[in-house]
Amino acid sequence: SAVISQKPSRDICQRGTSLTIQCQVDSQVTMMFWYRQQPGQSLTLIATANQGSEATYESGFVIDKFPISRPNLTFSTLTVSNMSPEDSSIYLCSVEGRQGRNEQFFGPGTRLTVL
């Protein structure tokens, strides 16, 4: 499986500020995904990061709140804008697995606390 890193691993932020999370993969991948896992909950997809085009957002998530960049096939960023305590969560990026297997592998996550 690919080696995926995320930065920062954790952060504590003030209400109203923004945080950009980076996801780096050690190989080229077509698809990258951003998920959120709120305390005690399972994972919810925020958006699919498409290389060379705008991200595709799931219902309930908008570009103004969660802008995403995908400048190349090994890197993506997710920004959490104008944060509120409700944004406190773990944010995870994932990438496709082996060709034809439909698996996904996850980065270690970014644990965000908004005060």
Place this chain on the structure above:
Amino acid sequence: RKEVEQDPGPFNVPEGATVAFNCTYSNSASQSFFWYRQDCRKEPKLLMSVYSSGNEDGRFTAQLNRASQYISLLIRDSKLSDSATYLCVVNPLGGNTPLVFGKGTRFSVIA
């Protein structure tokens, strides 16, 4: 009805026990199925894919019943290190498309 439903547990069993986790999914056209394991404060990690014919990996056996839209995971001879949350995961569209996660089943093996 939620897309993927699991019993949240917790399941607490002694070492050596056999335990089964179940999961149902709502989209009958779903293409791919997986069990992921998530340890506390860690990312989910793929445990195994689930195939229509059923598949086994050591002490772990996964089965899929498409007619009933039901997935199971059997763990035999439970070890302390098996303690984790087990996530039932479905890929409704197939290919490299987003996954849908169940809320997970919490599982603890007790010495």
